[in-house]
Amino acid sequence: VGTMQRRTDVELKDHSITGGKHQVEEPLKRSVAQICRETSNVKKMYIGIASGSDAIGAMERRIDEYKREEGINEMIALYKSSSQDNVREIEGALVEYFAEHKRNINRTGGGGGRDSEGPNYYVYLALRRWG
Numbered sequence: 001v002g003t004m005q006r007r008t009d010v011e012l013k014d015h016s017i018t019g020g021k022h023q024v025e026e027p028l029k030r031s032v033a034q035i036c037r038e039t040s041n042v043k044k045m046y047i048g049i050a051s052g053s054d055a056i057g058a059m060e061r062r063i064d065e066y067k068r069e070e071g072i073n074e075m076i077a078l079y080k081s082s083s084q085d086n087v088r089e090i091e092g093a094l095v096e097y098f099a100e101h102k103r104n105i106n107r108t109g110g111g112g113g114r115d116s117e118g119p120n121y122y123v124y125l126a127l128r129r130w131g
Helices: 021-035 057-059 065-069 084-097
Strands: 003-007 008-018 042-052 074-081 120-129
Touching: 003 065, 008 021, 008 057, 021 042, 021 084, 021 120, 042 057, 042 084, 057 074, 065 074, 074 084, 084 120
Parallel strands: 008 074
Antiparallel strands: 003 008, 042 120, 074 120
């Protein structure tokens, strides 16, 4: 289910799931693989962490110059937790799993960002879609 909003030029969607790392890691890998499959209109992908009271506002604060330069036009919250450690582990696992994906534009190995304030933490997928 989830919510969707468009602020600025980026479509923001909350499709976040919750659960322990071992419950969600494989389903999240499958979700990202499905979204970014070869036949999709996704041209670039980026996996990151955001924090805040809600996913939409949290992702909106993560739109930076790098993402603008890369043409990111959609962000999807994938995972939500009150534990920053859990979110960093999930982000790291996803970044590592998709490191060789030709559309991946992550510049660090995951978990490279600054500490966040919470109260909720999100792993998101930022995309550049064409068409």
